[in-house]
Amino acid sequence: MTHQISLKLNLHGADSASAASSLESVIRDIPAVSNVSLNPITETLVIAYDDERGNPEMFITRVRAVLGIDATVVNEEEPAHDHEQMLRESELRALRQKVVIGAVLSAAIVAGAFTPILPTQWANIILWGMTTPVVAYVGGQFFISCWRGLRHRNANMDTLVAVGTGAAYGYSALITLAPGVLGAVEAQTYFDVAAVVITLVMLGKYFEARAKTSANDAIRRLLALGAKTARVLRDGAEVDLPLEQVVAGDLILVRPGEKIPVDGDVLDGASTVDQSMVTGESIPVEKGPGDPVIGATINKTGAFRFRATKVGQDTVLAQIVRLVSEAQSSKAPIQRLVDQVTAVFTPVVIMLAIATFTVWYVFGPQPSASYAFVNAVAVLVIACPCAMGLATPTSIMVGTGKGAQYGILIKDAESLERAERVQAIIFDKTGTLTAGKPVVTDLRGNETQVLSLAYALEKQSEHALAEAINSRARQLHIAALDASNFEAVAGRGVRATVNGQTVLLGNRALMDENSVPLGEFAPALAELQTGGKTVMAVAADGKTVGLIAVIDEPKPSASEAIAALKKMHVRTLMITGDNLSTAQAIGRQVGIDQVVANVLPQDKEQHVRALQQERMVVAMVGDGINDAPALAASDLGIAMGTGTDVAIEAAGVTLMNGDLRSVPATIRLSRATMSNIRENLFWAFGYNIALIPVAMGVLYPFFGWLMNPILAGGAMAFSSLSVILNALRLRRFKVS
């Protein structure tokens, strides 16, 4: 089967556009290529090709032949390349410089405004001279942004800062130039307001830019995990290849301490691998021939060879990056209301400022023009729409990033919000609550005789129970007898002929139907079943010769996880196809609240719906394969991954490790994130909804309180910062 692959090459440095377009036709003529598209603006070439007939190296060679440059492969999922990092750093440097200049001049302006040593006229001219560079250089970007926005009839926080400080500056300049021009209006200047507000907002922006980088570092950290090169066997020789040139099917060598470059299956050698960066599981995992390995995990002790199965955008790491980045850009339902407010916020604030000016001027005390002006400016510079815009996304970004660090992959913000409200969790039993690997625990009768007969019947079978018997038989070096006339009895067991004897292996029903008495083994069978074990009887020629009891042990993490959920007042249920006594025994062992037994896989979904009808918010935890309908029907599907499968569509949350403690951790993370969002919204709306009326002067008639525009500017500068810093507190979240 062929596979179409899309490859993007960066052609930076190509001399002319016409040469680049001739390249397009050269590449199109390569038989493996199905589509080519050249983007002259971004200087990139996107090639769709058949991966069995073409490879990146082939195209890079052609580009070199036509354009004489070395094209590089562009990784679409890599927003954090050095170029961007460089831009961020230079932006931070520029901001820092502006803050320093603004702070020095503002300090001088404030000192000058309060200590009049010169006649007012002269002092104003000097203040004007010092304020102009603050407004033009430090705050210039606000005015540019304001103008650009106004041309498209848009407004944002920069508009408010520009209009507010611009008014203070313009008014003061007018009074300085022509003191008598406004007639009876008191000739007070506000250069200090313009300078200090601009400097404070700039300081806020500087801290914000720094903090924002940390809020968004989850993706960067994930991408940094990836290896850069791989040691590949090509034509019998070991070559170090850049990761982009590794293709599926390559044989790759990994030495102790090295990073595993891509996903694959071990061919030979053995080692332990630290998979914590992908699964959050801190204990290294043993790997031997046939075991899957995940790219970006670290090989610890041994050396091995493996065959690459997934490269590039198909690897587990790339899928995690994609999932986390999608989750970070999704919108939580809680944000819808916020969106409605922010969409109209800035124009409304400008209107409130105009209303403030008008009301104070017309109805306010003398000097009314002065009061009107100062209060209108305060309204403009206290409003901070950015804080509202940042409140939810920043917490979501930190919360989902934090989850990924622990192997908890959250599909979208909505799933995160739902996880908070979960009241009941249904666990699938086999493979989720239990290890899914039954082992033989008890044997009654002659051990060798019972096992050799059972082994003869089960050795061809891949059923989980058969596997338990086979592995015990192999352990004890039991010889494999030949079986003939093999017959499976659905829901009962198997029948075959071994050494001329008719042998039965199965449950009590099988024995009853064939009129085989259990005899002396009857009490043992009942006793073993009550202990949560699945018991099979072995009979030869109509006589029971022994019993084999098998148990699928609960995972070590199960009891702890259930106990943690109970503490969080979440109801726990287990759903299984097993018989009631076995299911109850397991349920008791792990401490689950309720056991639902004898459920066919296709009926699990109905049980989820039944709980939902009791008005419960229900989460379903399963393996994501045969539980998919139940996962999709639940309010929150939680799929237990094995570390190698990520894209589980039906689930809102994918746990990359098999550790059940990740389930309460998911709920706790969601609760922490949601309460963080609420705190952020409280602060953001607190500043804007509560302080705007104060700035308008509604408290003046009662207490004589007014908001100094400088304080208002400070509040604006630190409101979005407070939101980001609060979101960053989530980074301290621990799973246990």
Added chain:
Amino acid sequence: MSVDKIAVGIGGVAALLFIAWFFFGKRQTVVAVESRVRITVDGGYTPEAITIKRGRTVRLEFLRKDASSCLEEVVLPELGVRRHLALNETTPIDITADRVGEFAFSCGMNMYHGKIIVVE
């Protein structure tokens, strides 16, 4: 009431009406897009609204000319895209809509808005 107060009162009401008209009364021009469109990011998005056909992959080329940090990110929430836009560079985003409807996009802080209208 003195003349200046009357003048400021009338001027204030007029300014309120003007601001309301200026920001809320604008009309969006909708551009129909076949396969690719350049969206200039400069004090907003131009064009602000585009229509695309359902099921067709369209490349949005965001060219950011505005240095304001408000516009440094573009978010398409329904499509799970949040991308940093480098200044004076084009950032291509390929989208394929599988259902009909209106999908908003905005800057990282939800101050500037645009929309993609998916039609049959």
